Amino acid sequence: MQNPWIYIGLFVLVGTIIPIAPIVIAAVLAPHKPNPIKQSTYECGMETVGENWVQFKSQYYIFALVFLIFDVETVFLFPWALAVNQTPLFVAVEGVIFIAILLAGLYFVWQKRMLEWA
Amino acid sequence: MLPLAAYLSLSALLFSLGLYGALARKNAIAILLGVELMLNAVNINLVSFWRYGNTALMAGQVFAIIVFAVAASEVAVGLALVINIYRRRSSINADEIDLMKW
Amino acid sequence: MNFWTDPIAAVAQGLMQTFTGWGMAPEVAGIVTNLLGVVLMITAIMVLDIFLVWVERKVVARFQDRLGPNRVGPWGIFQPFPDIIKLILKEDITPTGADKVPFNLAPILSLGSVIFLWAVVPVASRIYGVDLNVALLYLVASGAIGTLSIIMAGWSSNNKYALVGAYRMVANMVSYEIPLAASLLIPTLLAGSMSLNAIVEMQAKGVWLFLVTPLGALLFLVAAIAELGRSPFDLNEGESEIVAGFHIEYSGMKFGLFYAGELLHAFTFGGFLAALFFGGWHGPWAEEYPLLGAFYFVAKAMLGYWVIMWIKYTVPRIRIDHMLAFNWKFLTPLAFTLLVVTVLAHRLLMSLPLGLYVAGMFLVNLLVAWATLEVLRSSARRQREALGTR
């Protein structure tokens, strides 16, 4: 096949249909007797207090930010890793500089104690 | 075979939808969502120009990757600003953030 | 075309002849043949998944000094079937206030994201779905879909525990994608290709990559366990603190899909560990007889799966601050340092004969491990002294 993505497209299509099948079978076969108590939010028997969309500390968000930046970095590094064997040593050094710059960023955030879970 | 026109028209429409989102929405996060759509439209253009031009020249794809980096930076800083503004003013309604107007 | 030397091509050719004999256009027949291949592959994976339920229960029983399922069939091997029937016949409860569409989509994506991975796994020398040239990034991409499914489940359940699970997941599972990707960069760099077939082919000479980069293999294992959300990194489930976390409100078959997805995910990562670092399907006579190669591959993947289970049932869960510190202050710097050292050592030793090259790379890895231990020891000493003077 010329384009491997045709096969992957078929795979994704069938791979989503197959998990749907048991849900449909279960929906047909399983009993369905809803009542308010059964459908209420499960909190180990306690009554739910207040809104369910509660706010959380933004510390989670800091880690997501650092992740986002590093995720893009790895995307840049994959082409570099592919090319590094066939190119002069200069290219390897260039990737090392790239990594060093980002690790410097991580070091900065670390030293400023923003990675602490406080 | 599809002509280049198909991809360019799609990206033009997507860009305009993104522009509408960025201009018309009240919420700061929704404005950033609109900007994301516009960046994606640009990327579709870059990649389709690469594919329909000389495929040995990689500028289109490389530019698309740079756009990914720019989009990620934009989201990181933009959403951090939103979080910061929310913490100070407990609102991220773009109409109400008018402290700099006077 | 002989079935024993090239089973897929032989069967595909036979099917193509049958379909075109019925008067189908060759392109349509090609698509239908591929579709049948895909359905066959996914069915095989799902049957394996059902079998994994029994394996998991039996192995955990042995770790905990119990017998495990032993009533239905010999050694309880048919136990998964009553389980499935029970799950299907359970009532499916959707809590009030749940966001219906994401709520129902999440388990499908959770299992689907694992199934998609098998499109690129080379099971044996001529048995594989497709030779994708970006297969390793495809692995990371499918992990992204899995992450998304968990956040959807956690958000749409309208439950505080589920939301906590989703929040923790973002901070934890997502963070570990960085060391995972960095440890995937090392085989990419050594093979000069992101295709799994090329990486497995490179190990044909008997030099498995874990000899060249033992630390890379270890990093991949740790990051994979975190990516799976298995103990000791199962904070997004955390049964004893947030009562199952993101899938707390799921019942019946939808819960079953999450469960099946988790088991299959663990086995799949065992398979990737085997393909990337332990020679894939390579073994005696695997080249001539692909079915033998498939057996080797499944055996190696099972071994990897067993190691993951071993860790799961031995190590207790760690706290979220420890876990994030472990990732960002230890694993990520180590992974990138290892990458830098590997690329420099690889460039220096590339021209040496194979034996010397492997020995050199192994020594370099040992050196990095030793330096890491020294750094850890000195930082621990500093912490102790800081505590002592207080």
Added chain:
Amino acid sequence: MTAEQIIFYLTAALILVSALMVVTTRNLIHAALWLVSTLFGVAVLYATLDASFLAVVQVVVYIGAIAIMFIFAVMLTRRDLLDKVPQTNTSWPWAAAASALMAGGLLFAGSQLNAFGAARPALSGDALQGLSLALVSADGFVLPFEVASILLLAAMVGAVYLAYKK
């Protein structure tokens, strides 16, 4: 209609419908989920354009990181979001007019291009190898490659500093 056209029109419909939902739906979490669907459609588009690397990177970076960041930011700032009231500002008709004008202008400008109706040439060589060599070799794009790392460094430091609660 060939299979290629069918795939393209389905993908285009997916992209445009989800993009429309992104800019119109009131619930912001749903807007972010529709964004995921748009992004996935764009990834499929890259795959049909033989840009495998970009297709996967689209899923890794956009769906795996950026969309999740959006969902996360919405969850963190949710108190403010009253899903019932209209989510558009008062000048939305002007915005609609401007974007309609933009669409018309872009389509017109595109149709003036010589290459507008161009057919697709055959792919020359391994696109992935070409891309990686172009990105890192000295006569290629090594400067943007390094500048990108500085951009990412600046974004990380700035964003963490902004989001950090003192």
